[in-house]
Amino acid sequence: MYWRIIFFFVFLGCSSDLSDDAIPFVSFQDIVINLNLPEYNTLRTTGHQYINNGGVKGIILHRVNTNLYYAFERNCSYQPNNACSTVEIHSSSLYMTDPCCGSNFAFDGSVTGGVAWRPLRKYETSLNGSELTITDVVL
Numbered sequence: 001m002y003w004r005i006i007f008f009f010v011f012l013g014c015s016s017d018l019s020d021d022a023i024p025f026v027s028f029q030d031i032v033i034n035l036n037l038p039e040y041n042t043l044r045t046t047g048h049q050y051i052n053n054g055g056v057k058g059i060i061l062h063r064v065n066t067n068l069y070y071a072f073e074r075n076c077s078y079q080p081n082n083a084c085s086t087v088e089i090h091s092s093s094l095y096m097t098d099p100c101c102g103s104n105f106a107f108d109g110s111v112t113g114g115v116a117w118r119p120l121r122k123y124e125t126s127l128n129g130s131e132l133t134i135t136d137v138v139l
Helices: 002-013 038-043
Strands: 031-034 048-051 059-065 068-073 096-098 103-105 111-113 122-128 131-138
Touching: 038 048, 059 131
Parallel strands: none
Antiparallel strands: 031 131, 048 059, 059 068, 068 122, 096 103, 103 111, 122 131
């Protein structure tokens, strides 16, 4: 009986890599972007843009094609409460990465390497002519 009690407490003391917190939610007002403005030139072709005024640590905006844009939370999905847990576009522009934990993400938000196991948070986007709107609705 004594060994069962010891085993029980040892088992409870073991932690899993999956025990990290979820990304906190921060509401923000809709972000409306005029894609014709010069500061968004990189989005006229398949490209990326940092948006600083939304989400927890900002947003990475990615153009998939002429009519489709993805908006991702820059707060990494692995240990998001860590101060350095910020996703950026890799210098190759082929994927996103968090230099803090070493996790990599595809431009659909899925994990492609590292310790993260959750995808990046994706926000709703809508395109109306040259006006792109990013909302705090999580997809």
